[in-house]
Amino acid sequence: MTSELSVRELTDDDFTENLAVLVSAFLKDPDPDREPLLRRVLELERHHGVFDGAEQVGSCGVMTRTLTVPGGEPRPLAAITHVGVKPGHRRRGIMRMMMRAQLHALHEAGAEPVAGLEASEAGIYGRYGYAPATEWADIRVPRGAEFRADVDTGPDPVREAPREDALPRLRELHDRAAGRVGWLDRGAPVWDLWLADTPRADRTAYRFATHPRGYAVYRLLHGEGRREARARVEVLEIQSLDAVAAAALWRYLLDIDLVSEVQWFGAAVDDPIRWFLADPRRARVEVEDALWLRIVDLDRALPARAYAAEADVVFQVSDRLCPWNAGRWRMAVDADGRAEVRRTDAEPALSLDISALAAAYLGGTTLTALAAAGLVSEHRRGSVRALTRAFLADRSPHCLIDF
């Protein structure tokens, strides 16, 4: 059976069949309203498909995006999307074929040195060298929760704006907030897909709350009961350029009448709401993996970010899927945070898998934490600490994955 399988790059002509693979893989119904939006966002020529004879049975794609790295620069990111295998063809190695073809193609083309994705299930991608590099917080705060008395919500009002009026303002504010590590650039087609709204009886359309230095996109989920405050605010996104705007927007959402609570699944783990609240426990918080990264080309990826401390460390890397990364590397970081990464024959001070570098890449996970989990081995005392300090970032990275 496996001998009939072949993998190739897709073309625009494969679009309809590709969507059928994904609809079936993700247990969805076809959604004709969404198809034109997807067509504008997906880059079919950057997809790999697996075929059983003439039938497309597997898909995985790349979208051309940027990711803000420590130092504040947007760097090329291969945003991996639409990974799926038809249910009747699972567990025959089709995904493995696609992952291999995709990563090798990126390397051979000298394309993006880092790939990133949102994992539908967290057990899937570690084996391919991916690791969680950012986390999300699912934050729930009851309506009316009080702020500390000294929280400044400023004089500027938060206003509801109709969608068409709000969108240009949202785009401008989003781009101004884009210096945050973990951020993805968001072009017009991605915005359209991100804010696509399918009418449903149990919720309102997206609403847009705007402030001169921020915005919130949210909707109301209807509850049962005729009189009680049963609706819930579901936040898609809150962006703010400063603490006053963040406080004003949270206050606005928390004071909407007829609502029981505000929930944002996708907040930064260091979102200021817990610091605004007089009683921080009123915010219930659960944290989950968000953006998973894969270092495709170590020698190009590591120098692409800035580092927080000088270091000079030799490490041994294992990488079964992308053997060009495996071996001994010397990483020297100068006083300005610039790294030079070269092959070496010197004795390694520590050993780690390529996935550990992905986890640490944005500064969201420390190498010391990975060492405590047995994922980094130290051969020279102090080397893990030295490299950890270099990899630190100022804030928790945050990625509102929109693909």
Ligand SMILES: CC(=O)SCCNC(=O)CCNC(=O)[C@H](O)C(C)(C)COP(=O)(O)OP(=O)(O)OC[C@H]1O[C@@H](n2cnc3c(N)ncnc32)[C@H](O)[C@@H]1OP(=O)(O)O
């Ligand atoms: C970025 C994104 O798009 S994330 C979305 C991923 N897609 C989905 O979740 C859609 C539904 N699922 C699917 O389409 C398929 O089950 C896929 C794509 C996850 C896996 O495809 P398959 O062709 O069955 O995987 P394949 O046979 O190549 O398995 C490779 C390995 O992954 C493992 N694996 C596959 N699926 C899963 C899973 N859901 N959870 C944990 N491990 C898994 C296999 O056991 C195998 O392990 P091994 O290397 O130790 O032998």
